[in-house]
Amino acid sequence: WSRIAIGLVLGLAVGVAVILLVNPHVDEDIEQAVLATREPIFLILTLVALGVLLLADAWCLVVLAQVVRPEVPWWRVLGVALEANLVGGATSFGGLEIPYQIVVLRALGLRVSEATSAVMVKGLLHTSVLVVAALAAFIPISGSPITPLQRWILLGVLGFMLVFWLVGTLWARKPLGLSLLPKPIRRRVGSFVEALGAFRAAGWRVMLKVIILTIVYWIGMFSLIPLILLALGYRGALLPIVVGQAVLQVLMPLSPLPGGAGVAEFGYLELIGPSTPGRIRVASLILWRIMTWILPVALGGLAMGLRGIKRK
Numbered sequence: 648w649s650r651i652a653i654g655l656v657l658g659l660a661v662g663v664a665v666i667l668l669v670n671p672h673v674d675e676d677i678e679q680a681v682l683a684t685r686e687p688i689f690l691i692l693t694l695v696a697l698g699v700l701l702l703a704d705a706w707c708l709v710v711l712a713q714v715v716r717p718e719v720p721w722w723r724v725l726g727v728a729l730e731a732n733l734v735g736g737a738t739s740f741g742g743l744e745i746p747y748q749i750v751v752l753r754a755l756g757l758r759v760s761e762a763t764s765a766v767m768v769k770g771l772l773h774t775s776v777l778v779v780a781a782l783a784a785f786i787p788i789s790g791s792p793i794t795p796l797q798r799w800i801l802l803g804v805l806g807f808m809l810v811f812w813l814v815g816t817l818w819a820r821k822p823l824g825l826s827l828l829p830k831p832i833r834r835r836v837g838s839f840v841e842a843l844g845a846f847r848a849a850g851w852r853v854m855l856k857v858i859i860l861t862i863v864y865w866i867g868m869f870s871l872i873p874l875i876l877l878a879l880g881y882r883g884a885l886l887p888i889v890v891g892q893a894v895l896q897v898l899m900p901l902s903p904l905p906g907g908a909g910v911a912e913f914g915y916l917e918l919i920g921p922s923t924p925g926r927i928r929v930a931s932l933i934l935w936r937i938m939t940w941i942l943p944v945a946l947g948g949l950a951m952g953l954r955g956i957k958r959k
Contacts, residue, residue: 700867733947
């Protein structure tokens with residue numbers, strides 16, 4: 648808990664520093680953010696969208712876990728997915744929520760290969776949908792706000808992800824590639840490939856359900872900023888906002904700090920800021936970070952705390 652708190656405070660400090668660097672009068676921005684309560688319907692819809700995307704993300708893991716272990720309690724897996732928001736939002740470089748979920752799923756009765764496959768398949772589907780959405784930034788009619796430099800950075804990130812998945816897939820399928828790995832790793836990779844076969848054998852209905860949940864997750868995510876802007880009185884074009892957010896979601900993992908701090912704030916002001924009025928730019932950033940970082944982390948902390956109390 649102490650390390651989680653330190654990581655979260657560090658990320659918040661960097662985020663606040665970026666905001667102060669851009670606009671020293673942060674008190675005015677906070678007041679402007681509070682004015683969003685004058686349009687309560689949009690704030691309520693923002694909270695509903697946040698709840699839908701968190702539930703869709705968690706239920707996706709429930710579906711995948713019950714494919715290999717039908718007897719695992721759905722509410723326990725749901726709690727694991729919620730706790731991952733706390734771990735991912737309070738640890739450096741992100742990504743730690745992946746092994747965390749695997750470890751806790753093992754405690755629920757899944758084998759290492761089964762837990763790894765469930766978490767990795769969910770991550771692969773999420774990443775695939777995000778990549779497709781981010782590619783919309785290269786369509787002229789999308790009104791993408793990215794600069795030529797940002798376009799090259801985005802291409803580099805997407806290219807790295809594509810090469811990583813292609814090489815990893817081919818390496819795992821070829822006997823020669825497996826033979827070059829150390830024996831413990833080779834055994835893990837082999838069991839992982841075996842567990843993936845269980846998902847393929849589950850039928851198209853299961854995969855269709857997971858794909859639908861993933862799409863619902865991203866629809867909820869991409870609706871957050873437009874709803875926040877509408878709550879602040881913005882009535883401009885929304886397509887550039889959505890495209891800019893898709894690009895931002897790809898770039899945020901580049902931050903070494905918890906919650907993508909630093910990159911998230913700079914990226915928001917560079918990608919979303921130009922499409923919004925200056926008076927609500929920082930205010931919308933503050934609300935967006937509360938919705939996508941602070942609230943999910945708090946919910947994950949509640950889930951982890953309840954699990955600890957129940958165990959005692």
